Amino acid sequence: MRYVDEYRDPEAIRALLARIEATITRPWTLMEVCGGQTHSILKFGLDEILPSRLRLIHGPGCPVCVTPLEQIDRALAIASTPGVIFCSFGDMLRVPGSQGDLLLAKARGADVRIVYSPLDAVAIARQEPSRRVVFFAVGFETTAPANAMAAHVAARDGLDNFSMLVAHVLVPPALEALLSAAGCEIQGLLAPGHVCVVTGYRDYEPIAARYRIPIVVTGFEPLDLLRGVHAAVVQLERGEARVENQYERVAGIDGNSAARRVVAEVFSVCDRKWRGLGEIPRSGYGLSPAYAGFDAERVFGLADLRVAEPTDCKSGLVLQGRLRPTQCPQFGKRCTPEHPLGATMVSSEGACAAYFHYGRTADFVAAEAGA
Amino acid sequence: MCLAVPGRVIAIEGEGEFSTARVDFGGVTREASLVFVPDTKIGDYVLVHVGFALNRIDEAAAQDALDALRAIGELDVPPAGDGNAIR
Ligand code: SF4
Numbered sequence: 004m005r006y007v008d009e010y011r012d013p014e015a016i017r018a019l020l021a022r023i024e025a026t027i028t029r030p031w032t033l034m035e036v037c038g039g040q041t042h043s044i045l046k047f048g049l050d051e052i053l054p055s056r057l058r059l060i061h062g063p064g065c066p067v068c069v070t071p072l073e074q075i076d077r078a079l080a081i082a083s084t085p086g087v088i089f090c091s092f093g094d095m096l097r098v099p100g101s102q103g104d105l106l107l108a109k110a111r112g113a114d115v116r117i118v119y120s121p122l123d124a125v126a127i128a129r130q131e132p133s134r135r136v137v138f139f140a141v142g143f144e145t146t147a148p149a150n151a152m153a154a155h156v157a158a159r160d161g162l163d164n165f166s167m168l169v170a171h172v173l174v175p176p177a178l179e180a181l182l183s184a185a186g187c188e189i190q191g192l193l194a195p196g197h198v199c200v201v202t203g204y205r206d207y208e209p210i211a212a213r214y215r216i217p218i219v220v221t222g223f224e225p226l227d228l229l230r231g232v233h234a235a236v237v238q239l240e241r242g243e244a245r246v247e248n249q250y251e252r253v254a255g256i257d258g259n260s261a262a263r264r265v266v267a268e269v270f271s272v273c274d275r276k277w278r279g280l281g282e283i284p285r286s287g288y289g290l291s292p293a294y295a296g297f298d299a300e301r302v303f304g305l306a307d308l309r310v311a312e313p314t315d316c317k318s319g320l321v322l323q324g325r326l327r328p329t330q331c332p333q334f335g336k337r338c339t340p341e342h343p344l345g346a347t348m349v350s351s352e353g354a355c356a357a358y359f360h361y362g363r364t365a366d367f368v369a370a371e372a373g374a
Numbered sequence: 375m376c377l378a379v380p381g382r383v384i385a386i387e388g389e390g391e392f393s394t395a396r397v398d399f400g401g402v403t404r405e406a407s408l409v410f411v412p413d414t415k416i417g418d419y420v421l422v423h424v425g426f427a428l429n430r431i432d433e434a435a436a437q438d439a440l441d442a443l444r445a446i447g448e449l450d451v452p453p454a455g456d457g458n459a460i461r
Contacts, residue, residue: 004400006380006419006431009440018446039377092424120425122407145378148410149426197378200421200428223377226443252436253421253429262410262428352377 006252010224011047019229020052023236030056031239032188033232034181034324036174037195038065038352039223045361047225057232060188060324061357063177064195066142066170067094067350068322069277073310074170075100081137081168081303082113088131090124091139093117097349101310121153128157128165137299140167145197147171147288148262151269154290154297166299169289172275174198175206176286181323182214189324191235193221193228196250201266203258207246215244222250269294278312278346279319316345321354328355329363378423380431381406383416397422 035041041061044050050059063069079100082089089105096105096117109115114134118124124138140150150167157165174195181187194207199220211218217238221231230249238245248254268291275287290298300306312319315333320326328334328347338344340356347353351360381397386408388394393408397420406422408414411430420427 004380005382006436007400015443015446019443022446119404120407122425145423145428148428149424152407152409152426197421197423197428200378230439230443249439251439252432255429259410259429261412265409 007224010222010226012226016225016229019226019233023057023229023233024054026233026236026240027054027056028240030058031190031236032058032060033191033193033235034060034062034189035193035221035228035231036062036064036178037193037198037223038062038068038350038354038357039197040064040193040195040221040228041354042352042357043223043225043228045357045363047228048361049225049228050363053229053232057236059232061321061354062192062324063181063277063280063322064143064174064198065347065350065352065354066146066172067098068318068346068353069172069177069279070095070098070141070170070346071276071278071310072101072312073276073308074168075104076102076310077300077303077305077308078105078139078168079103079108080305080308081299082108082115083111084135084303086134088114088116088127088134088136089139090116090118090127090136092141094350094352095139095141097343098346099343099349101313121150122156125153125156125160125162125165128162129160132164134164135302136165137303138165138167139170141170143172143174143195143198144202144266145195145200147266147270148201148259151265154269154294155265157297158294163296166297166302167290168299169270170275171270171288172277173272173286173288175210176283177277177280178210180280180283180286182210182216184323189216191217191239192219193231193235194218194246196220196222196227196254199248199250199254199258201258201262203256204246204248204254205256211244211246217244218246220246220248220250220254222253277322279322313344318345318347318353318355321345321347328358331355335359335364378421378428380419380421383414383418383420386414386416395420395427397427 128136270288273289419431
């Protein structure tokens with residue numbers, strides 16, 4: 004497959020690894036921001052073949068993982084309301100709320116449907132005018148244009164039985180929260196390539212300058228990730244701290260202007276609570292005043308619901324890169340993908356699930372570390 | 375969740391803002407809205423996420439990067455037989 008296989012070429016991977024090895028003179032810690040990148044790193048075993056002086060920590064970039072408990076509880080309350088058709092991307096169905104998950108609600112009779120595209124939810128609203136159709140709009144900047152388009156089309160077509168439960172989050176404010184926290188160990192960032200395809204990367208320039216760290220826009224295939232690592236290491240070794248683009252085949256500095264336009268029309272920036280990270284000011288999108296009529300929290304009167312996070316799951320620390328999944332006492336014991344205690348075990352892009360799927364058991368990690 | 379997958383446009387239906395492409399992902403085909411990349415033509419590669427093409431793949435930029443990567447290989451990789459030597 005073009006634009007996939009070339010970036011998995013073993014010869015080129017070996018050559019780039021040798022180059023990283025030749026460049027690195029000191030230990031460095033990088034964070035890959037996006038859960039898709041974490042997944043690739045573990046799937047292709049890049050964590051095992053990179054020089055041991057290079058430490059990769061896994062970032063908060065999985066929207067499924069960071070959706071707070073109370074938003075799942077709102078989803079459950081709406082889905083269980085008679086007459087509602089609740090539409091969601093498949094990854095959200097097994098995320099535990101405080102009283103079960105959407106899959107359980109479905110088993111108990113709620114009409115929960117998995118959609119591939121947000122426009123599928125709009126089509127259902129069109130076909131079922133007597134039912135209330137709610138779409139669970141989760142995601143980072145990557146998904147915002149598609150979700151915004153759903154509201155745009157629903158408004159254009161006058162569908163008053165359609166609404167959205169919005170849990171949109173933004174990458175730069177979360178990065179600032181991590182980088183400004185006491186004891187932050189991150190020295191360089193691999194920025195999420197698919198977010199930047201939409202937004203571009205101008206917003207990362209003040210962050211690189213303020214925290215004096217290199218930020219490299221990076222893709223998802225093994226060679227993309229190694230190019231990102233290499234560029235970051237070169238900058239660190241030289242004492243530089245710039246934003247650099249290593250995903251130039253799809254990400255431009257200004258992103259996609261048509262996509263950004265519909266996002267600006269439908270959403271406005273708001274404060275958001277992140278699972279594990281708490282409330283971060285101006286870190287998400289809510290519906291803009293013109294689209295407030297599509298806000299499911301208002302339609303169903305759930306805006307005031309508040310829920311505390313569970314204490315036995317350490318996903319908050321995992322999401323900040325402060326705890327490896329295998330260091331959580333529940334990992335692989337009480338908590339598995341079959342019976343997840345926390346969201347980072349549910350989503351295939353969550354760090355806990357990625358460690359579990361690719362056999363990074365506690366023993367394995369200890370052996371790797373030479374412990 | 376932010377996974378976006380490259381594929382090749384094999385057909386386009388409709389016109390203007392709401393045109394839709396049939397995209398081939400190495401044998402599997404799916405529909406993708408072209409609302410964010412309206413100038414797309416058959417044969418272009420696009421990056422698709424939740425039913426929307428987010429951008430076209432810049433083939434020249436991709437080729438330049440691959441050429442640069444291959445050049446590293448030619449410069450750095452020891453000849454076969456020189457097993458684990460890393461320079
Ligand atoms: S292993 Fe399970 S309980 Fe532990 S942090 Fe990960 S999701 Fe939470």
